[in-house]
Amino acid sequence: MTGSPGLLTTIFAFLLVLGPLVLIHELGHYLVGRLFGVKADAFSIGFGKELAGWTDRRGTRWKLSVLPLGGYVQFAGDMNPSSAPSASDARLSPQERAQTFHAKPLWQRALIVLAGPMTNLLLCVAIFAGFYGTYGRVVADAEISGFEAGSPAQAAGLRIGDRIVAIDGERMDGAIDVAGRVAYFPGKTLPFAVERQGREVVVPVTLATREMSDQFGNKARIGDLGVRMTPPLVGGFYGDSPAEAAGLRIGDRILSVNGRPVAGFEDIPALVQPQAGHAVSVAVRRDGQVLTIPVRVTEGTVPDAQGKPQKVGQIGVRAGRLERVAPLRAVALGFDQSFKVMGDMVTGIGQIFTGDRSVRELGGPVKIAQYSGQQFTLGWEAFVSFAALISINLAFINLLPIPGLDGGHLAFYAAELVRRRPLGVRSQEWAIRTGVALVLALMVFVTVNDLASLPIFGG
Template identity: 40%
Template sequence: MAILGFLTGYILPFVIVLSVLVFVHEMGHYLVGRLCGIRVTAFSVGFGPELLGFTDGHGTRWKLSAIPLGGYVKFYGDDDAASMPDAGAVAHMSEAEKAQTLAGAKLWKRAATVAAGPIANFILAIAIFAVLFSVYGKVVADPVVAEVKPDSAALAAGVQPGDRLVAMDGNRIKTFDDVRRYVSIRPETPITVTVLRDGQELQLPMVPKRTEMTDQFGNKIELGLIGIVTNEERGNFRVETFTPLQAVSEGVTETGNIVTGTFRYIGNLFTGRMKADQLGGPVRVAQASGQMASLGVAAVVQLAAVLSVSIGLLNLMPVPVLDGGHLVFYAIEAIRGRPLAAGAQEIAFRIGLAMVLSLMVFATFNDISNLIG
């Protein structure tokens, strides 16, 4: 029974969420590639042995594979799922056949086809957030200070109950979520908070404290806090509703917030303000999927939106074997007027594959360490 509960409570939500996101990503590649006249020989959700599939009238093999940790679209003339061209096979093709390969297509067609996968993930995230905001609205709280915690950055800076936070480093804010989002990714980073007090704006410099928190599921997370209690935490908040067009705009904003937060986190890794043990892999994603599933469908869908943005960003990293690596090659080709030599590309792909595998191993190690800890 314990194993069955683990499979249905954690593994199944994880597989469903990831498979949908992978399908959307690869469908972006597929649709734009087809529009650009590039033939597709295989569309797979998952890697490894094929579990089931069919071949359509265009010669594309659609399949569900055994390892649900990604997927791929294989184009005509590709040597592998990472779209490394099969130089030998392409060399023996006619000009008409070469034009149907990814390697033989015009530069702009290749770039559009490769970029379409991550873009599809961003569009999906925006659509999900828009639907959630349209259906459920958005819980918001005004950034008014109800209480200042002792021994906090806010207290040291002179923040008082009743102050309204109106800007962070000059960036105007509307809700307490804006404050939380800005501060949480800036532990031990000096910031200037503008507060409105008795009709006057005051500039208060402070440094958010690095704090380890435990969420409702017992997961430990590290973030920056300034130490204020708002009316939201005392149960005083409102639900904003949106028209469909406003919901789309909010979806774009929410997606943008995830992107900027991710880049800020990466920057904090390099500066030492964040620990690398916050990086998670498939085990942590499976755990999060199960935890969100216990909160209901809306929570799982929201997690899917966040993960969709993450998948889009990950694939845009300038690492060979990822979409971003291909786009770098295309940029070099546009500058040089000719592509990199096949040998140089192959070496770069091998290095890129080693980097991706190392990152996966490191993230999985973090996952296991957190589970054991």
């Protein structure tokens, strides 16, 4: 198992994730407020006592505060929880009053509030789009190439050669979508639509439950279909691939290695890994012909079941095909991936409310810090991907209609639109106090939850 990063690395990585995300969120509010002529009195990263800051020529106090778990923009006139006018506003000049938040039309106030979570969402889209545009998209067909021992899919009646096209009515775009969807429903029975011999067949499958552990020892309970879905097609090559140098091509179907048949891509590592430094005979089907190609196996390093590095043989072939993505398509895929992540969050929270998942799976700031440090040690790509997930988490949480959050203010504005007048100041203040109390109670709960999961407390 890979050792966890040190405390200083964890704190640094946590601040490196949360600081920019909070900054971007608050900049969304600030910039749209400026667009509509609202003066900002303060812009803070963190809460509580000011550690450092300066005042710009517009009179905005930019500051870094002691508790780095969020931030805020205080607009002119926004001096109480409900953002309602105060008695002191009567002393303002007409020009000053026009720059206050509550003096703006309803639609402008709504856009200012909405801008924060939308900026976090757009950042997530930009990160995913950047990855798609830079590296392309791996396309792997969801064709069943084999079954694991005790496979629930095989027991339910799925067959080798079936191609999974939908799960519970949601269309699947390949093996990656299938794996991601199945993971969220351990022990559940879901209808699987498969393409079989040119027609679509629907088969209900009760998924198995499997506990997965990563290289840092983090455990998760996931659904397991018990299938191998990757046909042994060469979809691409890694680095200085010995297979590519030997003459294998993208699209080749690997039939055997050293005479031992290959049914799915998952069979290849077991046949190649013990052969480091030796040549293996790889039979492939290409354009209707069977070719036998000798490939020299090189030595590489992969983690074992406990996360420890081990030396193994590799031929440098990639499952699925790597599809280049045009810029506009990359943006579309970025939106698609972001909304899928948000949908998975809704599914997970719903399962906690229905009792299908334990509340112990909820994470808070301690767990975010822990994962930040771990992802930081894995390299910038893993770290930036993790930041994208946290960004969309911030967007989602802030859009919840809980008083005190952005979504709560938007709910007040929706009520104002319907009633044609704002809710009473006292009603809003009590609702916001209740919402803040709920949020603080949840923060305390998830923090205790996080601490209880740490090894020092027996987790």
